Amino acid sequence: MTTFRSVRLSQRPVGLPSAETWSIDPEEMPELKHNEFAIKIELISLDPAMRGWLDDRPSYLPPVEIGAIMRAGSLGTVIESSNQRFPVGAQVVGNFGATEIAISDGTGARVINTDLASAPMYLGALGMTGMTAYFGFFELGVPRAGDTVVVSAAAGAVGSIVGQLAKINGCTVIGIAGGKEKCDYVTEALGFDVCLDYKTDIPMRKQLGAALQEVGSKGVDIYFDNVGGEILNANLAYLSFGARVVICGAISQYNATEITPGPSNYMNLLVKRARMQGFLVFDYENKFPVAQRRIGKWLAQGKITAPETIVKGEITEFPETLNRLFAGNNMGKLLLQIN
Ligand SMILES: NC(=O)c1ccc[n+]([C@@H]2O[C@H](COP(=O)([O-])OP(=O)(O)OC[C@H]3O[C@@H](n4cnc5c(N)ncnc54)[C@H](OP(=O)(O)O)[C@@H]3O)[C@@H](O)[C@H]2O)c1
Numbered sequence: 001m002t003t004f005r006s007v008r009l010s011q012r013p014v015g016l017p018s019a020e021t022w023s024i025d026p027e028e029m030p031e032l033k034h035n036e037f038a039i040k041i042e043l044i045s046l047d048p049a050m051r052g053w054l055d056d057r058p059s060y061l062p063p064v065e066i067g068a069i070m071r072a073g074s075l076g077t078v079i080e081s082s083n084q085r086f087p088v089g090a091q092v093v094g095n096f097g098a099t100e101i102a103i104s105d106g107t108g109a110r111v112i113n114t115d116l117a118s119a120p121m122y123l124g125a126l127g128m129t130g131m132t133a134y135f136g137f138f139e140l141g142v143p144r145a146g147d148t149v150v151v152s153a154a155a156g157a158v159g160s161i162v163g164q165l166a167k168i169n170g171c172t173v174i175g176i177a178g179g180k181e182k183c184d185y186v187t188e189a190l191g192f193d194v195c196l197d198y199k200t201d202i203p204m205r206k207q208l209g210a211a212l213q214e215v216g217s218k219g220v221d222i223y224f225d226n227v228g229g230e231i232l233n234a235n236l237a238y239l240s241f242g243a244r245v246v247i248c249g250a251i252s253q254y255n256a257t258e259i260t261p262g263p264s265n266y267m268n269l270l271v272k273r274a275r276m277q278g279f280l281v282f283d284y285e286n287k288f289p290v291a292q293r294r295i296g297k298w299l300a301q302g303k304i305t306a307p308e309t310i311v312k313g314e315i316t317e318f319p320e321t322l323n324r325l326f327a328g329n330n331m332g333k334l335l336l337q338i339n
Helices: 049-053 119-123 128-140 157-168 180-188 204-214 229-236 264-271 281-300 315-327
Strands: 003-009 022-028 037-045 074-081 091-094 101-104 148-152 172-177 194-197 220-225 239-247 275-278 308-313 333-338
Touching: 003 315, 022 315, 037 119, 049 315, 074 101, 074 119, 091 119, 119 333, 128 157, 128 220, 128 239, 128 281, 148 157, 148 229, 157 172, 157 220, 157 281, 172 180, 172 204, 180 194, 194 204, 204 229, 220 229, 229 239, 229 264, 239 264, 264 275, 308 315, 315 333
Parallel strands: 148 172, 148 220, 172 194, 220 239, 239 275, 308 333
Antiparallel strands: 003 022, 037 074, 037 101, 037 333, 074 091
């Protein structure tokens, strides 16, 4: 009998998830039913949204149940199959969870070709991350050449792609990231025009005002928000006429144990006839192939770089790896590669 380990939700966290949040124990692989196949998982995607899925409150997806395998995008090789579409040896990506072996009936799964792109790309720039950047930026940001675009979590998985899409579209791009090393990377390797370090003592509102002057811009045309909080508020203070604020995420609030105050500068939306709108990447699923083709082309042409932080280890490293996102301990897409 084959045994494997999965990351299961043991108890709901208050604040940052801890060791007690999870249980990771050996279990036996069940017999495959008709149409099912077993996947040996090699890569697990770590996403800030995972924190929200642990809370028992209404959201866009039901919470992960206590005792259930942690929901996660993952990728691996089929090792046993009774499904012709997913034969033994095929490499597949899907919502297989944080586990060493997953059983699937093929729902939401697809076979990938790692001759065309590396395996991590299918969870990163060509996966949910790239799709989030693409549809958030183009569908909600509605960019025009010459726009001034500000992106938070600029060295992260989504933010790094958004800024590069903005450059491809002739925009001036200001990134916001934590620390000099990340800021240097964002300007030097990713080609953003400026990057602001929100971890210095200089308030973001002051930094942003100075940066807009430096790039010769009258205001923020698109703010792509990955973090919420004070950084969102600072951007609202500088909106240009008809600006678009794209609410992609609010990682600064995901582990909050108290109610976070709303942005006090929101009345500028009225003054500037601006729009602030949230979105969910899943809503654009039917258009993913087009976005994947375009991003794939830009990657091949070297117009987009997709940074990755790949942690190599055992499944037991999932909890610590997830928390790296909240400490800013990742550059680009964060993945756990299972030994
Ligand atoms: N709407 C959708 O459909 C959708 C889909 C996918 C992702 N998202 C959202 O997109 C955002 C980015 O996700 P990602 O996967 O690309 O993660 P990521 O940006 O690669 O990683 C998270 C980054 O957030 C920054 N961060 C952490 N705590 C922070 C804080 N308190 N204040 C400011 N920055 C903080 C850290 O960078 P620093 O070192 O710079 O602090 C960290 O590296 C998240 O909010 C996520 O929930 C939304």
